[in-house]
Amino acid sequence: MNYDRQYAEYKQSIDTYLANFVDEQKPRTLYEPARYILAAGGKRIRPLLVLLSCEAVGGGKEDAIHAGAALEILHNFTLVHDDIMDHAPSRRGRPTVHKKWDNNVAILAGDALLALAYRALLRTPSSRIREISKVFTEGVVEVCEGQAFDKEFEDDTNVGVADYLRMIQKKTGKMVAAATEIGGLIGNAQPEHLKALRRYGERTGRAFQVQDDLLDITADEEEFGKKIGSDLIEGKKTYLLLMALKNAKGRDRQKLARVFRNGGISKREVKEFRNIYEETGAIRSARQRIAEDIRGAQKDILRLPATEARGMLAWLTDMLLHRTY
């Protein structure tokens, strides 16, 4: 199977669905930013997981496309609102919605995206629409909880690795698990297959997020598309920082604590901190954790029947592990 080509085809069908989904013109200040963010691209991982999970239990991907789009629209809602809260000036190489318009427009466009996500979801032809909507809704609640924890952590010097993992589980992991579970529900999966899909999604989501933290310090700057070490420069609490702080002693420990206190470091210090991350074993720990989650995820999907879709899920998970951007 040429998975690269298949991925490109799936992605194209998702992009097309999203491009046609919002066709209202007025009010202009609502629908222009909504279209702007949906057209900004992205890897479309969540909808892909919905489609493949549905197919992996015998469903048709044309039934899953609505929910796939719903997950992607929801993801974009979180991006618009998070970017306001983080005062982020740009995303995917373009100004963020609140920068291009203003905060009010971004608040409202985000709200509308959340409603539009439900509109897409409710087009899913399935007798299990209540279950599907509940999984989706509980995912939204947890995304909000995760973001609230993330913001609370900014002013909290007592955050540990376990707190961080719980936070990203809510902010990112849960919605990835919701994608695979919803795909399974649309395909009318049996309980044990549903469970396998959910666990696969949870592990993949967590691995993906820790990988994001890791790439911030180890990636190739050009491929990555953003500055290396930006998490450190912004003083963000990441898996690496918290793990390094847990393991560090003496001067290294004091230096790491400074990231907490000062809310970030300067660009020229990034290399020094990368060395601390290496020496304290934080990078090794992140790599191990990702590898472990990916292995677990690959095992989970072996519980599903052997299909082409399952093969592509395995390929996708493997790709996430080896990605360099």
Added chain:
Amino acid sequence: MNYDRQYAEYKQSIDTYLANFVDEQKPRTLYEPARYILAAGGKRIRPLLVLLSCEAVGGGKEDAIHAGAALEILHNFTLVHDDIMDHAPSRRGRPTVHKKWDNNVAILAGDALLALAYRALLRTPSSRIREISKVFTEGVVEVCEGQAFDKEFEDDTNVGVADYLRMIQKKTGKMVAAATEIGGLIGNAQPEHLKALRRYGERTGRAFQVQDDLLDITADEEEFGKKIGSDLIEGKKTYLLLMALKNAKGRDRQKLARVFRNGGISKREVKEFRNIYEETGAIRSARQRIAEDIRGAQKDILRLPATEARGMLAWLTDMLLHRTY
């Protein structure tokens, strides 16, 4: 029937449901503001309409309480986000969420409320849950559209009465119609009863909003609970202002246009503008429009079977017409 007492009982059951609904404690910055706004009171008109509409077509109010709460939670979501956008310092005599906490907390608490509204809605025991969720979702989309139009109108000097009526139909009317329609769906209403409930809701919602505009200038300040003329002072485009502007000539017209240009008037000018509203027939026009909608709404519900719930809907609509606060 003692409707006052019955209203108090219904309201109590809604307040209790809402007080018990959000029982999570952490993250604190998410659930404290969510509970704070839900406990702030209010008339609970929307849930009441859901319960009564359900009963009016033969359903049980215990089946409708979840959706009733969902409508009220959704309403509170709009209040939290609208207050950020309007820089409103207080609501119902207490600081607004973004004042008591900050904008970020208010954005996120609002988002969570929207998700929690769906959580409540999806507890509704009904085989028509897909239809119910669709009506709810389309209502949310229109609320966002209405708010976007409202904000766009602030900088638009070409807004007319028809634009205004379309805006409030989206911002307020549609969700009231959604309340009555959802109540009908839960009671498994036949199509003609559903239609009657929806029309009743649309008219009642619109009458309610125009009444709000009217009370801003005609109410008793103490009963009303806010300053008389605050819409004028803030330069808000209301039914009265737009209708007066449509009818006024000469100096009156110039004065009204000043409200547009300057974004408001001073407190001591309110009385003068009230006189202009009287003389241009804007107040009479608002009264007529409200009375017409209320009459239409009363006719709509005569298409429903004669029940106690129908009697109470008629009482409620009448109360809205005669309210002084």
